[in-house]
Amino acid sequence: MQRPPLFESDSFIYCKNRFETYVKSKDLDLWHVITNGDFQPIEQNPETKLDEVIPFEKQSDELKRRLAKDNEAKMVIYNALRRKEYERIFMCNTAKEIWKTLLITHQGNSQVKDNKIDHLVQQYEQFVISEDESIDSAFARFNTIITSLKALYEGYSSKNYVRKFLRTLHPKWRAKVTMIEESKDLTSLSLDELIGNLKVHEMIIKKDSEIVKAKGERRSLALKAKKESSDEECSTSGSEDEEYAMAVRDFKKLFKRRGRFMRQPQNDKNTYQRSRDDKNVKGERLCFRCGDPNHLIGECPKPQRDKNQRAFVGGSWSDSGEEDDEKIKDETCLVA
Known part of the structure; x- marks a missing residue:
C-alpha cells in the first residue's frame, strides 16, 4: 500500500x-x-440467543x-x-x-470544539469584502471559514453560501448582484459557478478601469506639457523684459557719462560767468559826470563840473544844486 x-x-x-x-x-x-x-x-447462539x-x-x-x-x-x-x-x-x-x-x-474535546465552532460562525456572519479586494482573495478567505466549519461537522447549505457571498460584495457590484438574482436560480446555483461568473465581470471592470486610467494619464500629460510650454513662454518673456531693462539702464548710464564728459570745465565756466558778469556790470555803469555808459568818470573828457552843476546819479540828473560834494561822493560810492 x-x-x-x-x-x-x-x-x-x-x-x-x-x-x-x-x-x-x-x-x-x-x-x-x-x-x-x-x-x-462474536456471533449469536441460536439456542441461548446470546x-x-x-x-x-x-x-x-x-x-x-x-x-x-x-x-x-x-x-x-x-x-x-x-x-x-x-x-x-x-x-x-x-x-x-x-x-x-x-x-x-x-x-480539543467537545468544549473546545464548540468554542472553535462559535468562533468560526462569528467569522462567517461578519465576513465582508472590501472595495479593492479581488474575488479570488475574498473567496480564499471565505472558503477557509466554511472548510473549517465542515471539518468540525458544522456548516451551512450551499444556498446559504451563495446568498452570503452575494450580500458581502461591495456596493459597486450591486448591479451585477441584482442581475444574478433575477437571472439565476440561487437554490441550484453552486458557489463555484457564482465565483466564476463574478470573476468574468471583474475582468471587464478591470479592463474598463485601465482604459479610463490611460485616458486620464494622457490628459494629465497634455496638461503638463501645456503648462511647461506656458512656463517656458513666461520665462522667455521675462528674460526679454529683463534684457530690455538692462539695456535701458546701460543707455542711461552711458547718457549720464557722455553728459558728464561734454560738460564745460569748471574753470571755463567761471571765466565765462565772470566775463558775463563784467559785461553786465559794465553795461550798467554810467559816467557820473556826463552819463555816458561807454566810459567812467575817470575817463570823462568833459571838464569837471562846478558846485552848481547837476550830477547824473542813479540813472537821472539831480535837480538839487545845493547838495554838497559829500552827498555826491556818497552816491557815487553807493552806485559803485
Missing part, C-alpha cells in the same frame, strides 16, 4: 481530510475500523481477514505520523483509540 500523506500539527484539518480520503479510497473497512472500532469475533465469542479455530477466513483490519488500520495511521506524534499514541491499543487521541490533541 502506498504511504499516506503525513500529518502536520499546524494544519490538522487539511491533513485530516486528506487522510480520510486516502483511507476510503483504499478500503472502506479500514475507515470503519478507525472510526467505529475493530470487528469482534452473543458469544467465536473461538479462533472456528473462525472463518473471511472473519479472520476482517479481524486483521485493525492492525492494518493502525499501520496506516503510523505511516502518516511523525515521530513526535507517534509518541503521543504509543500506549493506544486499537486504531479507534489512536484516531480519538489525535482528534482530542489537535481539535
Whole structure:
C-alpha cells in the first residue's frame, strides 16, 4: 500500500481530510475500523440467543481477514505520523483509540470544539469584502471559514453560501448582484459557478478601469506639457523684459557719462560767468559826470563840473544844486 500523506500539527484539518480520503479510497473497512472500532469475533447462539465469542479455530477466513483490519488500520495511521506524534499514541491499543487521541490533541474535546465552532460562525456572519479586494482573495478567505466549519461537522447549505457571498460584495457590484438574482436560480446555483461568473465581470471592470486610467494619464500629460510650454513662454518673456531693462539702464548710464564728459570745465565756466558778469556790470555803469555808459568818470573828457552843476546819479540828473560834494561822493560810492 502506498504511504499516506503525513500529518502536520499546524494544519490538522487539511491533513485530516486528506487522510480520510486516502483511507476510503483504499478500503472502506479500514475507515470503519478507525472510526467505529475493530470487528469482534462474536456471533449469536441460536439456542441461548446470546452473543458469544467465536473461538479462533472456528473462525472463518473471511472473519479472520476482517479481524486483521485493525492492525492494518493502525499501520496506516503510523505511516502518516511523525515521530513526535507517534509518541503521543504509543500506549493506544486499537486504531479507534489512536484516531480519538489525535482528534482530542489537535481539535480539543467537545468544549473546545464548540468554542472553535462559535468562533468560526462569528467569522462567517461578519465576513465582508472590501472595495479593492479581488474575488479570488475574498473567496480564499471565505472558503477557509466554511472548510473549517465542515471539518468540525458544522456548516451551512450551499444556498446559504451563495446568498452570503452575494450580500458581502461591495456596493459597486450591486448591479451585477441584482442581475444574478433575477437571472439565476440561487437554490441550484453552486458557489463555484457564482465565483466564476463574478470573476468574468471583474475582468471587464478591470479592463474598463485601465482604459479610463490611460485616458486620464494622457490628459494629465497634455496638461503638463501645456503648462511647461506656458512656463517656458513666461520665462522667455521675462528674460526679454529683463534684457530690455538692462539695456535701458546701460543707455542711461552711458547718457549720464557722455553728459558728464561734454560738460564745460569748471574753470571755463567761471571765466565765462565772470566775463558775463563784467559785461553786465559794465553795461550798467554810467559816467557820473556826463552819463555816458561807454566810459567812467575817470575817463570823462568833459571838464569837471562846478558846485552848481547837476550830477547824473542813479540813472537821472539831480535837480538839487545845493547838495554838497559829500552827498555826491556818497552816491557815487553807493552806485559803485
